[in-house]
Amino acid sequence: MSNKEQTIDVKPIVWTVAGSDTAGLAGQVADIRAMEALNTHPCMITTAVTAQNNQGVVALNALSYEQINSQFEALKNQLQPEAIKVGLLPTVDALNALSGFLQDYQGQLVLDPVLMSSSGKLLVEEGVMERYPSLFSKTTLITPNIPELAALTGINVCDEASIKAAADKLLEQGVNAVLVKGGHQETIELDDVGEGFVHDYFVSQSQSFWLHQEKQSTENTRGTGCVLASAIAAALAQKYSLEDAVVLGKMLLNQALRNGYSLTSEQGLQKGPLKPLAWPQETGDVPLLTSNMQNPQKYQFPACDEDKPLGLYPVVDRAEWLERLLPLGVTTIQLRVKDLEGEALEEEIRKAVAIAEAHKARLFINDYWQLAIKYNAYGVHLGQEDLEATDVSAIADAGLRLGLSTHCYYEVARAHTIKPSYLACGPVYHTDSKDMPWIPHGIDNLMKWQALLPDYPWVAIGGINLERFPRVVKTGVSGIAMISAITQACDSEAITKTMLELFKA
Numbered sequence: 001m002s003n004k005e006q007t008i009d010v011k012p013i014v015w016t017v018a019g020s021d022t023a024g025l026a027g028q029v030a031d032i033r034a035m036e037a038l039n040t041h042p043c044m045i046t047t048a049v050t051a052q053n054n055q056g057v058v059a060l061n062a063l064s065y066e067q068i069n070s071q072f073e074a075l076k077n078q079l080q081p082e083a084i085k086v087g088l089l090p091t092v093d094a095l096n097a098l099s100g101f102l103q104d105y106q107g108q109l110v111l112d113p114v115l116m117s118s119s120g121k122l123l124v125e126e127g128v129m130e131r132y133p134s135l136f137s138k139t140t141l142i143t144p145n146i147p148e149l150a151a152l153t154g155i156n157v158c159d160e161a162s163i164k165a166a167a168d169k170l171l172e173q174g175v176n177a178v179l180v181k182g183g184h185q186e187t188i189e190l191d192d193v194g195e196g197f198v199h200d201y202f203v204s205q206s207q208s209f210w211l212h213q214e215k216q217s218t219e220n221t222r223g224t225g226c227v228l229a230s231a232i233a234a235a236l237a238q239k240y241s242l243e244d245a246v247v248l249g250k251m252l253l254n255q256a257l258r259n260g261y262s263l264t265s266e267q268g269l270q271k272g273p274l275k276p277l278a279w280p281q282e283t284g285d286v287p288l289l290t291s292n293m294q295n296p297q298k299y300q301f302p303a304c305d306e307d308k309p310l311g312l313y314p315v316v317d318r319a320e321w322l323e324r325l326l327p328l329g330v331t332t333i334q335l336r337v338k339d340l341e342g343e344a345l346e347e348e349i350r351k352a353v354a355i356a357e358a359h360k361a362r363l364f365i366n367d368y369w370q371l372a373i374k375y376n377a378y379g380v381h382l383g384q385e386d387l388e389a390t391d392v393s394a395i396a397d398a399g400l401r402l403g404l405s406t407h408c409y410y411e412v413a414r415a416h417t418i419k420p421s422y423l424a425c426g427p428v429y430h431t432d433s434k435d436m437p438w439i440p441h442g443i444d445n446l447m448k449w450q451a452l453l454p455d456y457p458w459v460a461i462g463g464i465n466l467e468r469f470p471r472v473v474k475t476g477v478s479g480i481a482m483i484s485a486i487t488q489a490c491d492s493e494a495i496t497k498t499m500l501e502l503f504k505a
């Protein structure tokens with residue numbers, strides 16, 4: 001027997017309740033590929049055995065209530081799901097079998113309302129569409145495309161306003177959230193939106209946003225909706241928030257479209273499937289994310305680490321800290337004042353800018369972007385909740401650098417859309433300096449995000465102390481930010497010097 005320590009790999013379970021596809025393009029085969037790519041284990045409850053080829057659906061053989069129910073029965077006490085993806089429900093029987101199981105189910109459910117084939121053929125029997133709302137109270141997210149949204153709501157979806165009205169109608173009917181897929185947007189009128197982009201609209205009771213993605217020129221698109229809904233379900237099973245799951249789902253879809261492949265037959269080259277491979281790691285797969293439908297505005301912020309990395313990055317609450325720390329060789333610092341306003345605040349910022357200039361240090365002002373512009377600070381650091389009340393163009397036009405906080409995939413996508421001078425990832429470890437709703441990321445996630453968006457300087461923040469410092473340096477981040485390890489230290493100067501040395505080493 002080997003002495004090697006055995007690590008047990010436990011994967012969350014996701015169910016696909018959908019139809020099979022003989023051609024290996026869409027339906028459950030696509031679901032399984034997406035679920036496996038996001039490190040979850042797929043279980044299958046098949047509702048119909050469809051006969052398909054590259055030309056489309058040849059026959060749809062719906063399974064009976066008993067055949068479907070027996071699959072639920074086989075799984076329900078042994079392989080409980082963390083999330084369920086529902087696709088084709090061809091009959092009222094299929095819908096009833098699902099409803100029966102859902103009575104006691106409290107987990108996540110992504111409902112992809114497969115109603116028509118891409119050639120426009122109705123795939124569900126009479127009565128199914130009318131009964132869809134009975135599933136809504138159990139639905140975490142519904143993912144209709146434009147024709148499905150129109151069919152489900154009876155609204156003529158033809159522009160931005162009607163997309164929103166129809167999605168709101170689904171919310172009123174009890175679904176928790178809606179993601180309107182933009183793949184069929186060529187059929188509708190969109191103002192001020194450039195060609196070549198797909199725009200998806202997400203709305204829940206508390207939030208809405210748009211995802212923008214440059215269209216990929218590929219013929220291999222069968223199974224697109226299945227991959228997206230399954231990837232979102234898998235990300236939910238991995239305990240990501242719904243907003244993060246939607247962003248991750250979109251990232252996996254973009255990767256899958258890039259990796260699609262064609263097939264050959266006696267008739268020549270045939271369209272093939274898209275191919276999700278693994279956890280998404282390519283910058284190009286990150287969707288752009290904004291609060292409105294227009295193509296994202298392009299900002300240009302100056303670089304902040306062209307000559308040298310940001311390095312040790314103390315975050316302090318008074319200008320006098322700059323007098324203490326900059327002479328030691330600190331080259332990046334942030335003024336984060338939370339307890340002053342009016343004249344006193346302005347004076348603190350004015351003083352800090354003057355000290356930083358004298359030492360040729362990079363001073364970022366937290367929150368107060370107007371005062372940072374007024375006193376021509378080196379840069380501004382903002383959290384994402386600050387963005388709604390910020391004139392981002394004014395910061396860029398004034399030539400100041402911008403640093404943005406990110407805590408989750410949703411925020412990473414939103415920050416990447418703005419293209420700031422640096423991105424901060426936090427909290428890396430537990431912090432006592434600020435109440436945070438986020439579970440600490442750890443070093444692995446910091447490295448994952450750096451690898452995903454390698455063109456930005458990354459700053460690590462949250463719970464970093466002298467003991468953890470060397471591990472964080474090893475990740476190759478440009479800057480390491482901290483409050484308490486320096487400001488609460490018995491000897492702030494000594495610990496600063498030690499960390500400066502460790503960063504150089």
Ligand SMILES: Cc1ncc(COP(=O)(O)OP(=O)(O)O)c(N)n1
Binds near residue numbers: 315403426461
């Ligand atoms: C380098 C760095 N990263 C993150 C933060 C947090 O900023 P923000 O989200 O704006 O929160 P507050 O600091 O304002 O509480 C930061 N300040 N610096």
Ligand SMILES: Cc1nc(C(=O)O)sc1CCOP(=O)(O)O
Binds near residue numbers: 425426430431482483
């Ligand atoms: C202000 C702040 N922002 C964080 C983020 O994750 O965005 S963590 C944090 C507190 C950092 O303080 P300390 O170094 O004492 O843990």
Ligand SMILES: [Mg+2]
Binds near residue numbers: 366367386
């Ligand atoms: Mg802030």
